[in-house]
Structures are given as C-alpha cells and as structure tokens.
Amino acid sequence: MAASTATATVPGLTVQELDELYKFAVQLGKDAGDKLMEDAKARWGGGSGSNNHSQQEMREKENAVDIVTKTDEEVEAFIKGRIFDRYPDHEFIGEETYSAGSSRQYLVSSSTTTLPTWIVDPLDGTVNYTHNFPMFCVSIGIVVCSVPIIGVIYAPFTDQLFTSCKGKGAWLNETQSLPLVKGAPLPESAPKGCIFSCEWGKDRRDIKDGNMHRKVESFVNMAAEVGGREGKGGMVHGVRSLGSATLDLAYTAMGAFDIWWEGGCWEWIHPPMTPTAYTLWKQASKDVAAGIAILLEAGGLVTTANPPENWETAEVQDVGLGSRLYLAIRPAGDTDKVTKRQAQERVVREVWKRVRELDYARPGA
Template sequence: MSDFSISELQKLHDLAFNVARIARTYMREDQLRRRKVALATRKKLNSVDLVTAADEGVEKTIRDSILKEYPNHAFIGEESYSAGEEKRFLLKEGPTWIVDPIDGTVNMVHMFPVTAISIGFCLDSIPTVGVVCTLYSAIRHPQGGAWLSELGPDGPSTPLPLVSTPPPLPIDAPKGCLFFGEYGKDRRDHPQSNLTKKAANFVNMATEIGGRGGKGGMVHGIRSLGSSTMDMVYVASGQGDIMFEAGCWEWDVCAGIAILLQTGGIVVGSNPPAGLGDTDPIPMANLGGGRYLAIRGCSEDAGGRSARVQQEALVREVWKRTERLDYQRPV
C-alpha cells in the first residue's frame, strides 16, 4: 500500500479524528443557534438536496486543518465539488482526502439526530483511513483496526465490530437480515426511474419468501436513515447486515468503506458487473461508481463456509431480488 507505514497512517487517522471533533463542535453550535434563528438552506439538485452554511463552514474547517499539515495531499470535498462545474471522478493515485462535511443535511434541517461528518483518506484509490463522527474510525493496514470512541485517539475505545467474533450470516440470507437503503435525490416519476426501481427493490427485500414472483427476501427490516455514511458504518459495526445504495457519491461512502473493510466486510457494486459468471470472484466496488452493496463481516458458518463465501452468496441473492439502477457521471 504505497509506502505509508502504520505510524504514518496513525498520524493521518489522529489528525482526521481531532479535526472531526472540532468540526462537530461547529455543527453543534450551529444547531444551538436555531433556537433563535431559522436555518438558511439552498437547493442544489432539488428540494431534497440541500446545503447550509454549516456544511460549508465545516468543510472549510476540515480542509484548512488538513492542508495545513499535508499541503501536497489532494482534497475532494462535497460542497466545493458541488459548487464547481467538473462532475467527473477526480480521485487520482496519490494521497487524497475525501470529505463529506455533513452527511444527512436534510436530517439536520429537521433536527433528526442522524447526521455524520465523514473524513476519508485514500491511497492507490482505496479507502485506507476513515473517521465518521459520531466517532467510528479505522486504519486499513495489517496493524490497523477499527474503533468506536468518543474521547479522542488516546481515550478509551471499543473495537469494531461490536461483537468481537461476528456471527455467520443467516443461513437463508437475506431472510433474517437487517437491510439499509436510501431513496436518494432522484425523485423523477416514471416506470423505469431509479426511484420506482428502488421502491420495488425495498418491497422485494421485505416480502415473504416466494412472494413477488420469487423475489421475496423476508428481511427482518428495512432501514432508511437519510445518511449513506451512517448506513455504511452500522453495517461495518455489525448493527446491520446489508447496505444497498446507488446515486450517492464518493464522499458519502469513502470513510465508511475504510471502516467496513477493516471489520471484515465487503463492498461491491449494487449492479452485477456485465459478464460476471456464477462462480467468478466478485470485484470491489469502484469508489466513484455511485453504486454500492455492502455486507458485514462474519465468521465461518456451521457448514464450513468462509466469510467471503457467505458474503458473495448473499450478494448474489440480493442481486436476484433487485433491479439495476442507472446513475451516470462524466468519465
């Protein structure tokens, strides 16, 4: 993994952790001001794609702090990217920070308590360090790890996943799984729209086995939290089993993927790759592809199936029950 040692990655992690805590204070103060002053918002794509002064202020705080320490690193932030004309995937091979200053802005507008500051760091285009505030964090390295902590890098922390030996996936998965997914910003109404397909996918996953023309998944529940970042880290921490998402961006998932990978989870494309055979290994999702299917880490099952075998089997079961989603960006 390039030439970064574990101690160098630890420094990056600790910087991200401390910057996230500072940014969280900024966000909390902004929320307290709402007791007296209404929150001002602007639309980006439409009325469910919002930006606030807090988003921009938090991103500036994070960017300035990181680039002060690492001026030669690249930085991709949601709000600065969204304000520009360039919509291609900008990640290069070099050290790159990918930041969502506030994921779950609509939740923040409504004061629904699921928002997150997401700070990810990539090496060789792979999410390697991630901090998600409420403070999940990880370093992807043989000597790294993933943690849940509130008191900073030197304070007490809880290793992730929360169950030290994560259980096997349910034998009849997706039956018995907890499934996370979002409706997204694309709200166009026609029979082949992404919104229509997502709604059908969620119904398929929830329906009894044998229902919906054999697509029923009988999952334990569907969770739509309004934050792809939090969906991802709940799966990483073992508090959910599946995340199925499309239409989000690299800053929504970069830090979460770093944490997921370090806890033994996998992330692949939510659409099956063209030409993939029934027994072919499933490749990792393209970070800029906008389509993600994450499966939590697990241990060997009673039949001797490895974690990876169980995870890929569940991926294929999800693919059987979901329609392909069409999100495009310039290349």
C-alpha cells in the same frame, strides 16, 4: 514526505507517520462534528420552553438550504484549513472541489503519487441536519494510491465516533472494536433474518419503470414473505432508512445492518449547473470514502449494487471509490461449511436476485 520504511503498511508512510496521521484525522473529525452540533444547537430554543427571539429571526432569514450550505462551507473550510496547516502537500477533495461549472470527473486518480488524498464530506445527512434528526455526521477519509487507508465518521448528536486505520482495526468510540459481535455468521437463509438498509433518495420522478419505482420494487422484493413476489420475496428481518449513506456504512461495519444497498444517486447534469442542480448534485455525490475504509477494515465487503446479467455466476468484484452504486455486506465469520467471503458472496447474489438495475450514470462516465 519521508520515504517508506521496511515496517510501513502504507506506501510512502512510515509506521509513525501513519499513526500521527490517524490521530490527527480522528481529532479533526471530533472537532468538526462538534462544530456541526454547535451550529445545530444555535437554532434550538433554550431549556425554558419559551419562544426565543433570535431564533425566530433566524427562522425568518434562513431556509433549510441556506442552513446546510452555510454549515457545509464553514465546516469544510475549517477542516481544509487544519489539514493544510499540518500537511500542506496533501491533496484535498471536498464539496467545493466540485464547484459549479467545473469538470466533475472522479478526482481520485490512480496515479503513482503516494501523497495522501483527503476526501471530506463535512456534513452527511443534510436533510436530517436541517430537521434536527440525529442521523447526521462528518465524514473524513484518507486515500493513498486509490486505497482507503483511514476513515473517521463522527455523529455528534448521538456522540458516536467510528474510526479505522489500515491494519489497526475499526472502532466505535475508540474503545470498542468493530464489528461488535466478532465472527457472527451471516444467516444461512439470508436475506431472511437480515436487516436491510436502503434509502429513498432524491429521484422521485413518477415515471413508469423509473428509478423510484425500480427502487421500491427492489425494497418490496427484499421485504415480502418467502415464496411471495414470484419467488423473489426475501422476508428480511427489518427494512431501515436513516437518510445518511455514511451512517448506513458505519452501521454495516458495526454489524447492525447486514445489507446496505444504495442504487447510486448520480445524475448526469451538464455544466454549467443551475444552483438547484448543483445542490441536488452535491447531495447526490456524497463521499463514501470514510465509510468504505471503516467497513473494509472491519471485514465487510463492498461490490456493485446493479446486478450483473449473470448474477448467479458473475465474479463478485470489490469495487472502489467512485463506483457510486454500492452493495455492502457486513463483516461475517467463517462457519464449518463456508468461509466468510463465501457467505458474503452468497448474500450478494441473493440481493442481486431481488433488486433492479438502476439507471444512474456517473458524470463523465
């Protein structure tokens, strides 16, 4: 790896190297997404509307978990192979990196190495993928010294490509800069007027004051009329659930979602994990590296989902990868009264006021 030059914006990379890395990552995202789509289409019938023999056979042989596991592994191997061909000295974190029984410490170190680390989720939105609902994607993030510098998210079924590179902006389909509407202020009465994005997740235990019930209580607080819920009613403009944390982040970067609240989905699972636990854990530990890279480059804010005790006055800290409890606010514009950061922090507090702390812990934390 060449030493940094005076014009480099990322430690350890020249401007030209960063350009090349970005271009390479974008093409890789497109190619990997195309592979996801090919695999999906192989399960579909043809245009005739008639039954398809090989399809029926496939249905009998494969269940939903098999489909995802096979595609996950194949597309990850494809991505990993391409990266190591071109950048043999880079680090790589993917699904397989967290293999069953291994330590699941968070792997992106804040060490002084300036070698880029690739953080790859070959398939986010796995439930959507098995059901052929378009909200699935490939997610490729590149981190240097713990800072996300490149993000590539490609949703092939809708042909939507979200990309960013530190200092070069965030983009939809490489031509439309993000957010779509520049400088749009956050609503003064937020969360009223906001689209609130959230996910039901996998923890469906019907335990009194358990995570599912805390989540639902939080959703209802955000949705209820102003004045309702003992003053917690937020009357958001809409509640959306797509089933893909990566696309939630992408649409927040785009400005379409004002607020994304993801109460984390880590569960403490002791090794060695059963296959079921491992599957759950893999689904729960999806990467957000690319999404956060794109959101930050677009001007969004990411902080913790769990409200601090002193939520009215606590510092709104930017959180990095691995926190696993995310609250994202869309890019915003300054107004005559407040800066964009002040407006975003105000919305953060309005969300903290209404949501419950969830009880997930990062393995090893």
